[in-house]
Amino acid sequence: MSEVRHEAVTTAPREKLFAYVDDYKNVPEYMLGVTSFEPTTDVVQGKGSVFAAALKVGPKELKSTVECTEWVENELIKLESVKGFGANTEWAFRDGDEPGTTVLSVVFDFTLPGGLAGKVLGGLIGPFADQAIKHIESKIRTAVEA
Template sequence: MPGVRQTVTTEASRDRVFAYVDDYRNVPSWMFGVTRFTPVTDHTSGLGATYEACMKIGPKNLTSTLRVTEWVENECVVLTSIAGFDVRTGWRFADGADGQTLVDVNFDYDLPGGLAGRALGAIIEPVVGQAVRQTEAALRAAVESSDAA
């Protein structure tokens, strides 16, 4: 499964960063390309919470149904697709030096085989690294701003 790994360092506290990432209402404002992130279960946080998501990458809209498959408060959130575009994304939170927070981000995806998969790969692969960097910058700006408190 191709993917991207990145570590984000922020001046915000771990509980603040985790709470911001864990709140589904914030996702479209900081995650690159996400145009919709809507809960489909009554609970909207924690293990088993499920969302319908749409991500625009280039000219393509990719839809997925994502379920939280791993969740530990202030430590990790992992979402795995159960339908649609095959993706697994994980966010792991740790204390850094001098009150900083380290966020390890994993974004793994699987493309279909054949011509369709190669065509989709030609669209997605050039922007994945850029998407992670923009997501990192947007997340850092949001959690370090006075508005995120």
Template sequence: MIEIHHTALACAPVAAAFDYVDDYRHVPTWMFGITKFDPIGDHDQGLGAVYDAAMKVGPKTLDSVVKVTGWERNSVIELESIDGLYTHSRWQFEPAGETETRMTVDFRYDLPGGLAGKALGKLIEPFVAQAIRHTDATLRRQVEQSAKHSS
């Protein structure tokens, strides 16, 4: 299992940061490599919502179906895959002053065993650092822009 922990500070109130991340339509615009993040069924937000996701890693596209397994407004969004590549992510939102939000993500994923898993691991390894940098910068910028437009 590969685990990633990252914290970023956004110049936006907690409610604005949470609402932006919680809106599935924004996910492909800020999460590096995500090419699809579509709701399955009528429930498209909150606890129990399910999404069909695809991530492009180099020449390979990895498919996954993820379910919201933890959700508390302005505090936590937790997703876990129920089909495809195993992933688990937990996003936490905490006020850092009146107009800033500390966003913390813990992300885990499992690769398949054997030679296929080793080959995929070598493909993903350089991608992870780049993905974190891109996602951090893009998400902070988009959250901050969204907060400015809504105030």
């Protein structure tokens, strides 16, 4: 299992930042490489909601089904892979030290397959993850600080 952590401070109110990240329709906009993120249940928000996701990493398209396993409004969203590519995401939101700021902490952890496929994918994921973090922060910041 590999893990990528990132923290950013924004000038957006916590409620606005949380609402943007929490809306599944925004995921392909801010998550680099995500080509689709669609609900597979009638529940489209919060604990128990399930989504089918497709992620393009280089020439490979990875598919995953993720379930929201923890959800606390304006504080936490945790998505865990239940099928396909093993990728989990945790978004945490808290007030910043400076008045009017919000701290967004995100953790991505993923499990690569074994063998040659895992080695090839591992070579793609490292550089992709660094680029993805910069893209995510930029897109979210633009959307919520405007």
